[in-house]
Amino acid sequence: MDCIRNRRTIRKYKQDDVSPALLDQLLEDSFRASTMGNMQLYSVVVTRDSQMKERLAPAHFNQPMVTNAPVVLTFCADFNRFSKWCRLRKTEPGYDNLISFLNAASDTLLVVQNFCTLAEAHGLGICYLGTTIYNPDKIIEVLNLPELVMPIATITVGYPDECPAQPDRLPIKGIIHQETYADYESVDIDRIYEYKESLSENKHFVEVNGKETLAQVFTDIRYRKTDNESMSEALLKTLKRQGFLK
Amino acid sequence: MDCIRNRRTIRKYKQDDVSPALLDQLLEDSFRASTMGNMQLYSVVVTRDSQMKERLAPAHFNQPMVTNAPVVLTFCADFNRFSKWCRLRKTEPGYDNLISFLNAASDTLLVVQNFCTLAEAHGLGICYLGTTIYNPDKIIEVLNLPELVMPIATITVGYPDECPAQPDRLPIKGIIHQETYADYESVDIDRIYEYKESLSENKHFVEVNGKETLAQVFTDIRYRKTDNESMSEALLKTLKRQGFLK
Secondary structure, three states: OHHHHOOOOOOOEOOOOOOHHHHHHHHHHHOOOOOHHHOOOEEEEEEOOHHHHHHHHHHHOOOOHHHHOOEEEEEEEEOHHHHHHHHHOOOOOOOOOHHHHHHHHHHHHHHHHHHHHHHHHOOOEEEEEHHHHOOHHHHHHHHOOOOOEEEEEEEEEEOEOOOOOOOOOOOHHHOEEEOOOOOOOHHHHHHHHHHHHHOHHHHHHHHHOOOOOHHHHHHHHHOOHHHHHHHHHHHHHHHHHOOOOO | OHHHHOOOOOOOEOOOOOOHHHHHHHHHHHOOOOOHHHOOOEEEEEEOOHHHHHHHHHHHOOOOHHHHOOEEEEEEEEOHHHHHHHHHOOOOOOOOOHHHHHHHHHHHHHHHHHHHHHHHHOOOEEEEEHHHHOOHHHHHHHHOOOOOEEEEEEEEEEOEOOOOOOOOOOOHHHOEEEOOOOOOOHHHHHHHHHHHHHOHHHHHHHHHOOOOOHHHHHHHHHOOHHHHHHHHHHHHHHHHHOOOOO
């Protein structure tokens, strides 16, 4: 399991293809993840065609991995397949609601992580694109996703052409709680974020952005309240459009 | 990676303890999963105390794993820690919204699956409890979760005291789409669900429940529309209460 401990996100890939047989095998094994009532509430759309990658790229803010990776995978929460089965088997499905969305999204994300672990164990590199839920409408259009299907995560896949440094992680005592959640005092927060704030790349990040603290880089530049609020509105609309919310 | 391919959910555990050092190591390694902007938007609450397990059990419909497993882990989406850091570093966080909840839930579920893989690779057995999002209020109360913290998944952990058969999975052609989502025709649905419907345990399941089709067991007994709708209402209320929705 060293590959989990030593993993790093790969954004630059060799031009070598990922064989369809290997990809199918990795996906098939990833589907062994736990799933709600063994319903397997997910679908995966494989993008290899370069024109399709070009069409997906804007939804991912044109991050170069989307067009440069040999394979782009869009993992979707899917209650469409199961609902169609219900209707063909003389019963009315009742999965056009928020809890069903969250059940399907959970199923999906467990498979995503399983796939990433398997891919990395086979010498592939992956990048998880969090942008999928920022621009779901565009992705729905390009991939032709019907009602009760929502894109949740996009993974770019290929053979690594870089070996970046591993990013820092918070000390585990800042994340693990015993028996009940021990809310954080100022002294705890100082201790938890001390190492991250001490890193020269983060100090540089603060400086070039003309900020006073690293937290301000997050709130003022990377993940802004106004952006989050407009994306939340868009997300609610898309959940309604895809039939998961009234 | 055979342990991913051969995995099965374990609901019966030996009384042997899971050492705190091993648990910490597995969690620490699991935190290597991809995370939005390296924010690590999750917390884990470890339950070992039997009285605490008794208090959690009703939220999980008294499934016996909760009180019988040596360790119960509740993985939570957490924007509380990050927001406290922002406030202590002279800036106002903007993460009290739905997209931030989904970002944190995604981070959390990637860690959950990583943890499960690592635990299984170390000879432990796990059971994923989907009930966590059905009764979040009760869990929030017992674990004392503050605003901007939402329980997402519960995993029971211990050394296996059973080796159940592996459950069926749908054929991968029913889940993987090439380039665009190819919506399902009746003939596709028949083919995808044929094997599942042919299994003697599923036929038995239909019979003992006095139903005509397996799908009816899902819609009428296991995952009913009325339950899903009331749980969706409760989920919306809880997301508001925890500060992720206006």
